[in-house]
Amino acid sequence: MAEREVDRSVSQTVKAQLALRDQILSGSLRAGERISELQAVETTGASRTPVRMALVRLEEEGLLEAIPSGGFMVKAFSERDISDSIELRGTLEGLAARFAAERGVSARELEPLKECLAAIDELLRQVPISVDAFSSYVALNARFHALLTELSRSPPLIRQIDRASALPFASPSGFVMAQSALPEAQQILIIGQEHHRVVIDAIENREGARAEAVMREHARLAVRNLRLALRNRTHLDLLPALALIRTATD
Amino acid sequence: MAEREVDRSVSQTVKAQLALRDQILSGSLRAGERISELQAVETTGASRTPVRMALVRLEEEGLLEAIPSGGFMVKAFSERDISDSIELRGTLEGLAARFAAERGVSARELEPLKECLAAIDELLRQVPISVDAFSSYVALNARFHALLTELSRSPPLIRQIDRASALPFASPSGFVMAQSALPEAQQILIIGQEHHRVVIDAIENREGARAEAVMREHARLAVRNLRLALRNRTHLDLLPALALIRTATD
DNA sequence: TCCCTCAATAATGTATACATAATGTTCCGT
């Protein structure tokens, strides 16, 4: 019933985009192979026009690659590609934090960020951290990063950060679930939260360089998670978009 | 005849995209107003399907904004938006330069960049600098930035830099022609070229921080140009996409 | 046996007709 509602209220283009994105991330559309529009029409239920619109949008999103002779294929990413994407996002978030610090943020604007910080503190108090707490963390962490980005009050920068975070493995919370299986999980979360605390402090004191540096380091922590998760073979399935990751043997 | 060739070889989508982009940048489509698809069909000569594709791509490019009720309108940019976009590009180019420096670049890979540097040196030797020399500079400068970006050997980063440079006023050579009318023109070019020289030196010596810092400062020089050009009312028409710039009075 | 060419097939790119939703106008009621 809820599905029927969605079928009517959401455009066919969006429906096709969501369905195709799922297929890409789940690996049912394999990297390197051309995506058949007719097949996509069958699987998504939309006609070719919205399917083609969705394909264009997914290309801009970075999940697809245009084939010179026409059509699109699923892009593959090396481990280096992924870590660079994370560092790229961290660099942009660093710029956002610096803008916020240098340009000044009122106490009222900083309040939601502090509340988010406190909520994460609350979550990390329980030891050991439950799986439910991990999912709550994912949501709160995403909110923290979104709020921080907005503090830059720079629409072009916000836009670019959103685009850089669109790739599932580059998003702020991309590897959090994957770390949940790691023995180092709790330490990593505590360190990440310390970064959150520091960036707020730096923005409050208008320390632009410090705010920028800590957000960059924060991203490097995510890169470390990625490495750990990739090496820890037992829980590889928790990695987002595992099917898109091109191993050295390919 | 060459036009007929283009008409056949280039897709209707690309044709529409180019035509619409021209109309946007020239100001014949005014910011804030909804773009009529039927009107676009008439002016571009393509049918509605490729026109709509072009509109989606121009939105992703950053020139258009989706209207919630449907369709698109031309986006307007404040002076702050533009300077932030330039600094954003500079930050990404800084990251590219740092990657190149830290990861190492062979002498052979650096050669094209050095040749480009020498060609600009040659150009700047003549005093005063002619208008022709300015256009040559624009091309060489664009090439320098493209080569530098590629030295990062990071496809995700290259992609993001290309996207950040897609906005005409954020591109590396965006304001060069606008400065040509300024009395400070020659000094600015000389300082910019010094930045080029330093970033090569830094990459050669694997000085990541220095390479990054100088590219950021390089972008700040462009921001200064923007300010100068906007204040120097007499040659405002040389500014790219002047029609998109939202003045304080709007 | 390998390669090149030609043809059949199936894909993408385009145009257009249709449905549906938004917008503007007119008329009626207050």
Added chain:
DNA sequence: ACGGAACATTATGTATACATTATTGAGGGA
């Protein structure tokens, strides 16, 4: 005279038919 509702109009979003181009297969020649 002003506000609101209903209708007409025009816009966008979607589906589908068509044309053109790429791809794949078979067949013939070197």
